[in-house]
Amino acid sequence: MERLEYKAEIRWDGNVGSSARVREFSFRIDTNTDGHNVGPNPTEYLLAAIGGCLTVNWGRLIKKMRLKVEGMEITVSGWRDRKEPQLREITYKIRIVTDEPEKKILRAKELAEKYRTVFNTVGAEKIRGEVEVVRKPPAMTSPEKDRKS
Template structure:
């Protein structure tokens, strides 16, 4: 598979990334801005999307019953050299499946995620998968 993304600078405050028929406004302002993802946040968003896509991919194969999924991610940036030092995630699954099946889902997400497996070798990447608490 080959992926194509084109990003253009709009001005000193932002840029626009395009892929297929989608557009994402990016925070490329040196001062930062609150209405767009900066590059580090975009990386974390890509990882969270990869995790959810992995869940979507394997749930039919495992015949895993799922009502919803949420991913929370935190990245810690190192200054010198600049990089993501560590990333932790929490996958929250709304499901009545047994604990062993939750572990199996987590194993599959870690094993088959493209972005997950790209980030993991160069960053301390760890996380958990848990059942959503009933309100």
């Protein structure tokens, strides 16, 4: 079995935040409640990681399936009860601009959800998502163009 290994090094800032280093990348982890608000909190990074996982998988599938996609935006949200430190629900919405058949897009969604490291680690049963396919309207001719013809 081939292993893929990951590592993050975290250094505490003396309050409630930290600096993280992953490979050659650095970023801050903090909170806007009792920290210095110099970076997202760990839960926000988790939501971003879920969105990033989706983006990587969708990007690979768009290439592999040769889909024509003009744009894609992903929003990931979660909520928890103040008294219980656990996200109760995580949802995502993908807004994709394409003229591809909906069947192909739904197949890409199915595959992206199947091969997702972060999702499978968090627990796929906790994450629900939907895809909104946005069709571009056909190009319209302008009255000025018609008059010049």
